[in-house]
Amino acid sequence: QKNIGILTSGGDAQGMNPCVRAVVRMAIARNCRPFFIYEGYQGLVDGGSKIKEAKWSDVSGFLALGGTMIGTARCKAFRELEGRRTSVLNLIKNGIDALVVIGGDGSLTGADRLRAEWPEHVLALEREGLISKETADKYRALMIVGMVGSIDNDLASTDMTIGACSALERICESVDAILSTAMSHQRAFVVEVMGRHCGWLALNAAISTGADYLFIPEAPPSKDDWEASMCKTLKASRDAGKRTSLVIVAEGAIDRHLNPIKAEYIKDILCTRLGYDTRVTILGHVQRGGAPAHFDRFLGTMQGAEAIEAILRANSDTPSPVIGMLENKITTQPMKEAIELTGQVALAIEAKDFERAITLRSSAFSK
Numbered sequence: 001q002k003n004i005g006i007l008t009s010g011g012d013a014q015g016m017n018p019c020v021r022a023v024v025r026m027a028i029a030r031n032c033r034p035f036f037i038y039e040g041y042q043g044l045v046d047g048g049s050k051i052k053e054a055k056w057s058d059v060s061g062f063l064a065l066g067g068t069m070i071g072t073a074r075c076k077a078f079r080e081l082e083g084r085r086t087s088v089l090n091l092i093k094n095g096i097d098a099l100v101v102i103g104g105d106g107s108l109t110g111a112d113r114l115r116a117e118w119p120e121h122v123l124a125l126e127r128e129g130l131i132s133k134e135t136a137d138k139y140r141a142l143m144i145v146g147m148v149g150s151i152d153n154d155l156a157s158t159d160m161t162i163g164a165c166s167a168l169e170r171i172c173e174s175v176d177a178i179l180s181t182a183m184s185h186q187r188a189f190v191v192e193v194m195g196r197h198c199g200w201l202a203l204n205a206a207i208s209t210g211a212d213y214l215f216i217p218e219a220p221p222s223k224d225d226w227e228a229s230m231c232k233t234l235k236a237s238r239d240a241g242k243r244t245s246l247v248i249v250a251e252g253a254i255d256r257h258l259n260p261i262k263a264e265y266i267k268d269i270l271c272t273r274l275g276y277d278t279r280v281t282i283l284g285h286v287q288r289g290g291a292p293a294h295f296d297r298f299l300g301t302m303q304g305a306e307a308i309e310a311i312l313r314a315n316s317d318t319p320s321p322v323i324g325m326l327e328n329k330i331t332t333q334p335m336k337e338a339i340e341l342t343g344q345v346a347l348a349i350e351a352k353d354f355e356r357a358i359t360l361r362s363s364a365f366s367k
């Protein structure tokens, strides 16, 4: 029987609650004791009432709820060695011997760090007299299982992250609404969508809403005078009878010199060069709000169940895994590799090797 802590960390994402529910209920079904850790890594650092055993009924109704009911936070203290050492002590005090982390790239990086440093923290706590030798021997390693809760769909090792589908759904609904008013007035709209350094949401929103032009970080415009080519494309659509123009821009969009491309700038171009009545809509947090779509409930549930199985299968040599989904199958892969692979996309963009960035996103990620 294991005592399994569960936390959600970093940016919230729809589908985190269904995932927490699955972890709690699967743990109980498999004779383990699940523990909520509230407010992400902050709860680990604070301990006390922020760590509480979870009961079956505590997660009733979680399938339909957006956000994360156990809270999330950006925790500065956990970035420091001292904060992580306190976290180790709090986990041991509560008898927790496995941890499930649902979060983005940053949260999983933190989780992997905690796992790697764990033995050294335990030794230090013993040296400082904060735990006995017997306890130190009992808690020689911590099994951590990660799941990617992120609307950005920006992590390697999984085709879809928990929350991305719901966010895309919300973007499509919002753009549809914008388009009906745009059409009435023959307006142009520049819509900025989230995704940080990943263009997945913007790309899929553009395909799904029939956008005329798209800007994503992985594929900046190939020419310096992209403004002229954008105007030409938009004008061709209008000449062919379209009453609206829609440009979708990812929040992390850049030109080929890595300068940001902002929605307001695009608007100015459309107003001055084409004379279009142009408005900007920055969708913002509406994208991460509201109830999870079916797919995120399903994905969170399947992955949450697999997280418990992965913990029960593990032995002391098993590296901490991240649970993903590739080609419709739930997968388990080393967390370290997933994080490294994700980091390579950012490095390729920084090096202006956009071809590699695209290849990495589309092959390693199967996207």
Ligand code: ADP
Pocket (backbone or CB within 6 Å): 009, 010, 011, 041, 073, 074, 075, 076, 077, 078, 079, 080, 103, 104, 105, 106, 107, 108, 109, 110, 111, 113, 150
């Ligand atoms: P996300 O998980 O959505 O990418 P963040 O990047 O903000 O969000 O990370 C969430 C939290 O994870 C941070 O507030 C911090 O507590 C922890 N974290 C992130 N990166 C690291 C790191 N390199 N080392 C230790 N902890 C980290």
